[in-house]
Amino acid sequence: MRTPIVAGLAALLALPALTVGLAGEAQADGYCRAGHVCMWEDSNYQGSRYVDVVAAGPYDIDGWDGDNEISSVDNASxxxxxxxxxxxxxxxLGCVAPHQRIPELWRNDEVESFIARDYC
Ligand SMILES: [Ca+2]
Ligand SMILES: [Ca+2]
Ligand SMILES: [Ca+2]
Known part of the structure; x- marks a missing residue:
């Protein structure tokens, strides 16, 4: 009789994670999903995650939501x-190398647009 109980517990535990995933915050703060690029308001991947998109582009960061505010970047692509x-x-401004994480951008609070491509 243990197996159904364990399975039920697992389902209960998985539910919050699924809900969070649907809200677009699947990863713990500070990390970006594979293939995505993420950008944060503050250094060390803190504050609002203004950008969390599949690495493609071109992409204009929203003027009310991240323009001239980005301080850290995780390129998981x-x-x-x-x-x-x-x-x-x-x-x-500059390039983020494949799979590079930058906890403090050398040009702080300046990024407004970006594109993913296979050269810098
Ligand atoms: Ca912009
Ligand atoms: Ca900032
Ligand atoms: Ca700017």
Whole structure:
């Protein structure tokens, strides 16, 4: 009779994780899903996670939600993330290498758009 109880417990424990996943916060703070790029308001992957998208692009960070506020980045993809100071990929800032994590951006609070591509 133990097996059904254990299975039931497992289902109960899995439910909150599933709910969180549907809300788009599947990963513990500070980590990005494989293939995604994530950007945070504060250094060390803290504060609002303004960006959590499949690494592709081009992508304009929302003007009310992250523009000129990004302080840390986790690139969980196999491509470069090329960051720009302004919208529409203008004003080159720098690159995040494949699978690179940057706890404190060297150009703090400046990123406004980015694109994923296979070169810097
Ligand atoms: Ca923007
Ligand atoms: Ca910031
Ligand atoms: Ca900027």
């Amino acid at each position: 196999g491509t470069y993330i090329v960051m720009f100071d302004n919208d529409d990929l203008t004003g080159f």
